Amino acid sequence: MEKILENLRKNGFTVTEFATKEAAADYLAESIRGKTVGMGGSMTLGALNVYDRLAAANTVFWHQVTPGDEVSVQADNAQVYITSANAISEEGYILNIDGRGNRVGGTLMKKERVLFVVGENKLSGPFPQALERARNVAAPLNAKRLNKKTPCAVDGACHDCASPDRICRALVVLWGKPMWCGEAEVLLIHEDLGY
Numbered sequence: 317m318e319k320i321l322e323n324l325r326k327n328g329f330t331v332t333e334f335a336t337k338e339a340a341a342d343y344l345a346e347s348i349r350g351k352t353v354g355m356g357g358s359m360t361l362g363a364l365n366v367y368d369r370l371a372a373a374n375t376v377f378w379h380q381v382t383p384g385d386e387v388s389v390q391a392d393n394a395q396v397y398i399t400s401a402n403a404i405s406e407e408g409y410i411l412n413i414d415g416r417g418n419r420v421g422g423t424l425m426k427k428e429r430v431l432f433v434v435g436e437n438k439l440s441g442p443f444p445q446a447l448e449r450a451r452n453v454a455a456p457l458n459a460k461r462l463n464k465k466t467p468c469a470v471d472g473a474c475h476d477c478a479s480p481d482r483i484c485r486a487l488v489v490l491w492g493k494p495m496w497c498g499e500a501e502v503l504l505i506h507e508d509l510g511y
């Protein structure tokens with residue numbers, strides 16, 4: 317784990333560690349105020365239960381609360397963006413697979429701050445293992461959760477399908493903090509969270 321954290325820092329990411337999801341939620345609520353905030357689709361962020369606290373001090377856009385494309389576009393264009401990751405590789409690369417593109421887009425658009433909230437179950441080995449995790453663990457579980465008609469939702473393995481319901485349409489690998497981003501921060505929580 318130390319090697320991954322060291323490589324994340326070398327790649328320009330700030331890393332902050334938390335023992336619990338409650339401590340990470342406190343940090344988010346205390347450190348983000350008076351901003352427009354976008355949140356990406358994430359089981360981890362749902363588990364933190366932090367939307368209402370952020371919304372009390374910011375203007376927050378999250379399609380898991382207000383469904384629709386428009387709110388996702390507003391989220392992508394917010395000053396601050398919060399999401400999770402499908403995997404973080406040993407080299408300190410952050411991987412996310414997306415279907416609509418809004419979640420990965422939010423990490424790439426010009427931002428004051430992007431925060432990746434991740435449980436330690438997302439930490440992986442070298443890049444091929446991290447990609448394997450994203451494709452064969454995270455994506456099938458998400459397809460099943462979303463009731464998609466894909467082969468992975470049935471057997472839990474990626475078939476690189478051509479289904480109309482395919483949720484894997486973009487892979488973004490952040491090798492480092494994008495130049496457009498003021499601060500890119502990984503909030504590592506020492507619990508298993510999300511997929």
Ligand code: SF4
Nearest residue numbers: 455468474475477484
């Ligand atoms: S490509 Fe298709 S089969 Fe593979 S994880 Fe994505 S939706 Fe499932």
